[in-house]
Amino acid sequence: MSFTYTLEATEGAARAGTLVLPHGVVRTPAFMPVGTHGVVRGLDPQDVRDANAQIILANTYHLHLRPGEATVRALGGLHRFTTWERPMLTDSGGFQVFSLEGMRTISEEGVAFTSHVDGSRRFLSPERSMEVQWTLGADIAMVFDHVPPGQAPHALAREAMERTERWLDRGRKRHAELVAEGLPGPDGVPQQQALWPIVQGGIHDDLRLRSLAGIVDRGPWTGIAVGGLSVGESKPDMHRVLELLEPHLPREVPRYLMGVGFPEDLLEGIARGIDLFDCVAATRNGRHGTAWVTEGRMNVKLSANRTSDLPLDPGCDCTCCTRFSRGYVRHLFMAEDMLGLRLVSVHNIRFLLRLGEQARAHILAGTFDGWRREWLRVHATRRGRPT
RNA sequence: GGUGGGGUGGCCGAGUGGCUAAUGGCAGCAGACUGUAAAUCUGCCGGGCUCACGCUCUACGUAGGUUCGAAUCCUACCCCCACCA
Numbered sequence: 001m002s003f004t005y006t007l008e009a010t011e012g013a014a015r016a017g018t019l020v021l022p023h024g025v026v027r028t029p030a031f032m033p034v035g036t037h038g039v040v041r042g043l044d045p046q047d048v049r050d051a052n053a054q055i056i057l058a059n060t061y062h063l064h065l066r067p068g069e070a071t072v073r074a075l076g077g078l079h080r081f082t083t084w085e086r087p088m089l090t091d092s093g094g095f096q097v098f099s100l101e102g103m104r105t106i107s108e109e110g111v112a113f114t115s116h117v118d119g120s121r122r123f124l125s126p127e128r129s130m131e132v133q134w135t136l137g138a139d140i141a142m143v144f145d146h147v148p149p150g151q152a153p154h155a156l157a158r159e160a161m162e163r164t165e166r167w168l169d170r171g172r173k174r175h176a177e178l179v180a181e182g183l184p185g186p187d188g189v190p191q192q193q194a195l196w197p198i199v200q201g202g203i204h205d206d207l208r209l210r211s212l213a214g215i216v217d218r219g220p221w222t223g224i225a226v227g228g229l230s231v232g233e234s235k236p237d238m239h240r241v242l243e244l245l246e247p248h249l250p251r252e253v254p255r256y257l258m259g260v261g262f263p264e265d266l267l268e269g270i271a272r273g274i275d276l277f278d279c280v281a282a283t284r285n286g287r288h289g290t291a292w293v294t295e296g297r298m299n300v301k302l303s304a305n306r307t308s309d310l311p312l313d314p315g316c317d318c319t320c321c322t323r324f325s326r327g328y329v330r331h332l333f334m335a336e337d338m339l340g341l342r343l344v345s346v347h348n349i350r351f352l353l354r355l356g357e358q359a360r361a362h363i364l365a366g367t368f369d370g371w372r373r374e375w376l377r378v379h380a381t382r383r384g385r386p387t
Numbered sequence: 388g389g390u391g392g393g394g395u396g397g398c399c400g401a402g403u404g405g406c407u408a409a410u411g412g413c414a415g416c417a418g419a420c421u422g423u424a425a426a427u428c429u430g431c432c433g434g435g436c437u438c439a440c441g442c443u444c445u446a447c448g449u450a451g452g453u454u455c456g457a458a459u460c461c462u463a464c465c466c467c468c469a470c471c472a
Contacts, residue, residue, distance in 0.1 A: 288426075
């Protein structure tokens with residue numbers, strides 16, 4: 001039965017569970033690599049499988065612009081198009097309301113964007129986002145939301161939160177219609193797709209609680225996301241919001257913290273009851289030459305790595321670390337060969353994926369909290385430098 | 388041997404009397420990056436002291452000279468390139 005979530009163990013607020021989706025099972029807590037354009041940037045889907053990713057993201061706005069959802073559907077839908085046969089989730093385009101500020105105009109009806117691809121005018125509404133996502137065909141669709149900046153004052157955060165709530169009603173209605181109409185998948189089986197709502201409210205406790213209450217009232221859902229974090233607010237604010245929401249989030253569905261995070265954020269989020277994460281940092285930092293390692297982070301291009309025969313992270317089991325030396329990976333960056341970008345990206349997503357796997361094992365064993373504290377202590381020790 | 392051109396910071400290359408420790412680019416050295424407009428962006432980059440402002444020393448082939456002042460003008464020398472013999 002798709003979209004069921006089974007909670008297997010808890011330790012404090014931390015949870016271990018299993019989410020069943022049309023294209024496979026996701027064991028949580030878990031990190032979901034971001035593949036905005038239907039590709040985890042720079043990586044072969046096989047790389048992503050080898051890293052043991054269970055589910056990846058794609059982006060509604062970007063795929064709508066290029067190649068267009070109709071094209072994706074003509075080629076069999078997102079899974080067949082990309083050859084990624086495991087679960088997928090599409091973000092709604094709500095984040096682009098935030099990231100493309102200056103190229104868009106928000107109204108009650110929706111958001112008018114100026115395409116960065118060709119300058120054309122594009123319009124995304126809660127309904128349109130649902131239609132595009134349904135056509136793309138991911139396992140999970142996200143509701144179209146209004147993401148304000150992290151430091152948004154109460155009035156703006158409130159406006160965005162209330163608009164997100166109204167858009168939730170419109171999006172949910174349209175999604176239900178689409179599901180009722182039905183759409184045969186590439187193998188003839190009717191397409192199944194969950195819709196998850198997003199809690200907004202910025203760093204304002206009253207708004208966060210109201211947002212969540214509004215979502216819970218409209219339930220039940222098969223998953224709930226927390227959005228609008230890691231967009232410029234402080235870490236203490238992010239942690240406070242998560243702690244505030246945790247007791248009010250339904251226990252029986254997965255909680256997805258959108259756009260987070262760095263390794264330490266994963267552990268801090270898991271400790272505060274989060275089950276799913278996504279973040280571009282793993283691949284972007286990978287392309288920019290920053291590798292996450294046990295002791296912190298390492299700039300691969302550091303001259304100190306020139307003659308190092310060690311792997312990026314001796315404790316890592318990824319394709320990069322089991323095969324290549326720091327000296328060679330550094331050389332690839334200095335020589336500007338694309339293999340370097342790919343290898344460090346692979347390493348970073350494996351690093352986060354493994355972190356999720358380890359956290360899960362510790363929660364199941366009841367040893368998560370001690371492990372997490374020790375892990376964070378070691379990770380903060382120093383910048384990863386060759387020894 | 389002759390004629391012409393040229394020698395600038397690790398490299399390439401601007402600059403032709405003061406605003407020049409010297410534009411740019413490359414290389415080098417660091418930093419940033421959180422639901423991807425990003426294989427991107429930012430900073431440093433002659434030596435010494437300074438967190439910094441700043442101070443100071445040494446610098447535009449070499450050696451002299453002109454000038455209040457020279458990478459820039461003059462003289463000699465050394466070296467490089469092109470063409471001619």
